[in-house]
Amino acid sequence: xxxxxxxxxxxxxxxxxxxxxEPSVWVRAPGRVDLMGSHTDYNRGLVLTLPIDLDTWIAxxxxxxxxxxxxxxxxxxxxxxxxxxxxxxxxxxxxxxVRGVAAVLREEGFxxxxxxxxxxxxxPVRSGLSSSAALECATATLxxxxxxxxxDPVRKALLCxxxxxxFVGVHCGILxxxxxCAGKAGCALLLDCxxxxxxxxxxxxxxxxxxxxxNYQRELAGSEYGTRRAQCxxxxxxxxxxxxxxxxxxxxRNAEAALPAEVARRCRFIxxxxxxxxxxxxALATGDQAAIRQLCADSFRGACELYEIAVPAMRSMMEAMLxxxxxxxxxxxxxxxxGCMVAFVNASQATGFVGSVRRDYFDRTGxxxxxxxxxxxxxxGELADHEAPDSPTMATPAEGRAxxxxx
Numbered sequence: 001x002x003x004x005x006x007x008x009x010x011x012x013x014x015x016x017x018x019x020x021x022e023p024s025v026w027v028r029a030p031g032r033v034d035l036m037g038s039h040t041d042y043n044r045g046l047v048l049t050l051p052i053d054l055d056t057w058i059a060x061x062x063x064x065x066x067x068x069x070x071x072x073x074x075x076x077x078x079x080x081x082x083x084x085x086x087x088x089x090x091x092x093x094x095x096x097x098v099r100g101v102a103a104v105l106r107e108e109g110f111x112x113x114x115x116x117x118x119x120x121x122x123x124p125v126r127s128g129l130s131s132s133a134a135l136e137c138a139t140a141t142l143x144x145x146x147x148x149x150x151x152d153p154v155r156k157a158l159l160c161x162x163x164x165x166x167f168v169g170v171h172c173g174i175l176x177x178x179x180x181c182a183g184k185a186g187c188a189l190l191l192d193c194x195x196x197x198x199x200x201x202x203x204x205x206x207x208x209x210x211x212x213x214x215n216y217q218r219e220l221a222g223s224e225y226g227t228r229r230a231q232c233x234x235x236x237x238x239x240x241x242x243x244x245x246x247x248x249x250x251x252x253r254n255a256e257a258a259l260p261a262e263v264a265r266r267c268r269f270i271x272x273x274x275x276x277x278x279x280x281x282x283a284l285a286t287g288d289q290a291a292i293r294q295l296c297a298d299s300f301r302g303a304c305e306l307y308e309i310a311v312p313a314m315r316s317m318m319e320a321m322l323x324x325x326x327x328x329x330x331x332x333x334x335x336x337x338x339g340c341m342v343a344f345v346n347a348s349q350a351t352g353f354v355g356s357v358r359r360d361y362f363d364r365t366g367x368x369x370x371x372x373x374x375x376x377x378x379x380x381g382e383l384a385d386h387e388a389p390d391s392p393t394m395a396t397p398a399e400g401r402a403x404x405x406x407x
Contacts, residue, residue, distance in 0.1 A: 011059045011073065011118050018071050018078075019116040023059035025145050029137035029380035030055040031123035031130045032179035033211050033333050033342050035188055036273070036280040036295065038303060041173030043232050043270050044194040044243040046277040048201060048284075049175060050209060051183025052374040054124070056134040057383065060117035062146050070098055073120035083112050088167065097132055100167030101139040104159050111147050124370055127213045128334015132168075133176035136160035137380040145382055153181040153379055154196055171226065183379035190281050194245050203376070204287030207328065208347040212321060212357055213370040216313035216338035225335050228266060228307065235259055235267035244270045269306035273299060284344070289328045292344055296329030309336025313365055317341045320360035325352040345373075 008026075015023045030051040037047030058070075069080040072094060079095025081087075086103040089095050106112055119138070123131040137160050144151045151159075157177040164170050164177075174193055182189065187200040203209070236244050238259055239252075244267055247255075252271050256264050276295050283291035300318060304310040314332060321330040321341060326349025333342040345353045354371045361369045 007057070007120070011057060011120055014071070014073050014120075015059050015061075015116075015118045018118065019061065019069070021061065023118070024061045025142065026057065026059050026383040027138050027141040027145060027381065028055050028057045028383045029134045029141060029180045030183055030377040031134045032176060032183070033129055033209070033340065033374065034175065035209070035284070035342060036299060036331070037175075037191075037277045038273060038299070038309070038332055038334070038336065039228060039232075039307065040270055040273050040277070041175035041191075041193045042171075042229055043236075043274075044245040045270065045274040046245075047175050047191045047193065048188055048277050048281050049179045049191055050188045050374070051179050051377045051379060052129070052209075052211070052372075053377040054122045054129060054211075054372060054374060055377060056119065056121035056123060056131070056138045058117050058119045058138050058142050060115045060142055060146065063114035063116060065114050067114045068098070068102065068117075069115075070095065070117045070119055073118055083114060094135065096168050097135045097164070098139050100163030101136050101160060102143065103167050104163045105140065105143055108159065110143065110149060110151075112143055113146050115142070115146055117142070124213050124340075126217070126339065127370075128336075128339035129211065129213075130176035130180060130334075132164065132170070133160065133172075133180045136163055137177060137180040141380045141382065154178070156380070157181040158196075171229065179379075181379050183377055185378040186376050188281070188284070188376060190278065194243070201281045202285045204285060206347050207284060207287065208345045208350045209374050210343045210345050210350065210353060210357075211333070211372045211374055212317055212330075212341045212343060212361070213372075214313040214317050214338050214341065214361075214365075215367050215369055216311060224309070224337060228309070231263050231266040232270060235263045238263070239267075245274065247271055249275055265306040265308075269302045272302055272306075293329040296331040296344070299331045303332045303336060307336070311336075311338055313338055313367065314341060316364040317357075317361055317369065320357045320364060321353075323360060324356035325349045327353060 031054045032051050035048040066083040071078040123129050123134050125131045140156050160177040161174050184200050189198040190201045191198045280295045321343045326346040328344040330343040333340045350373050
C-alpha cells in the first residue's frame with residue numbers, strides 16, 4: 001500500500017474510533033521552508049519560499065450544533081469548544097490555533113458550523129517549517145468547505161496570520177500563512193511581503209531541496225524573535241523609513257555609522273538578505289551552482305555574525321551538510337536558534353547526501369536528525385481521493401505549539 005493510502009486509512013480508522021462513521025470532508029495545508037529570506041517577512045521584504053509536501057491533513061464531518069471537537073492523531077489528545085464561546089485554552093496549546101481561526105472568521109462574519117475532526121500532520125514541530133500555519137490554514141479551509149463559502153488564498157493567509165498574532169499571541173509575519181495558502185505544486189514562490197504579491201519561481205532540473213532538522217530544542221527562539229523585530233523597527237525608525245525594505249545597500253552604507261552597533265548589524269543582515277533573494281531565485285532557475293553556493297554561504301555567515309540566530313547545533317549541521325556528497329549549497333531556515341537547515345543537492349546524489357549528513361551530524365552532536373528530501377506542494381485546499389499527494393507519514397506531531405513567528 002502506498003503512503004498516501006496508508007495515511008488516509010489511518011485517519012479513517014481514528015475517526016471511526018473517536019466519533020463513529022466516516023468523515024465527509026478532507027482538507028490539507030502544507031508546511032514551508034524558506035530558501036532565502038530569513039526574517040525579511042516582518043520587514044516587508046522579499047522571501048524565496050517553498051511550500052513542501054510535509055503537510056497537515058484534517059478529516060471532518062459536520063455537526064448539527066455549534067460544538068467543535070478535534071482529536072490530534074499525533075498527540076493523542078483532544079480539544080473541544082463551542083463556537084459561541086471562543087477563549088484560549090492556555091499555554092499555547094495546539095487547540096488554540098484552531099480556536100483562533102474560528103474566532104477571526106466569526107469576527108469577519110463568516111457563517112461557521114460545528115464539526116468533529118481528526119487532524120494529523122507530517123510537519124515536524126518547533127523546527128521552522130510552519131507546523132502552526134499549516135494547522136491554521138487547513139482549519140480555515142475546513143470551515144469554508146463545511147460552510148460552503150469561498151475564501152481567496154491571500155485573504156485566508158491574512159486571517160490565519162491574525163489568528164496567530166491576536167488570539168494565540170505569536171507575532172509572526174505573513175510568510176508562513178501566505179506560503180501555505182498560495183503554494184503552487186512544482187514551484188517556489190518569490191514573495192513580496194510589502195504588497196503581498198508573488199511570482200512562481202522554477203527550480204532547475206536536477207536540484208533537490210533537502211530539509212535537515214537539527215532536533216535542537218529552541219528555548220530562546222520566542223523571546224529572541226521579538227527582540228530582533230524590535231531592533232529592526234528601531235533601525236527603520238532611525239533611518240526615517242517605514243520598513244527596512246525601503247533601504248538600499250548603498251544607502252545603508254552611508255547611514256550605518258549613525259545607528260547603535262547592534263541595531264546596525266541586524267539591519268545590515270536584513271538589507272543584504274533582501275538583496276540575495278532574487279539572485280538566488282535566478283541561480284536556482286538557471287542551475288548556477290557557483291552562485292547558489294556563494295549566496296547560501298553569505299546568508300549563513302550573516303545569520304551567525306550579524307543577526308546572531310545560529311546555535312552550535314546549527315553550525316554542526318552546516319558542517320555535516322557541506323561535507324556530504326552532492327551538496328551544492330546550504331543555509332539556515334526559519335527563525336534560527338535550532339530547528340531546520342536547508343540544502344540544495346544534486347538529485348542524483350540525494351540518497352548519499354542524506355545518509356552522510358545523518359551519520360556525521362550524530363557523530364558531532366549525539367542528536368539524531370530528521371532529514372527530508374522535499375517537493376514543492378500545492379497550497380491549502382480540499383483533498384479528494386483522486387488528488388491526494390504522496391506524503392510520508394511520521395510519528396512527529398504537526399499541530400503542536402509554535403516557538404516563534406517564523407516557525
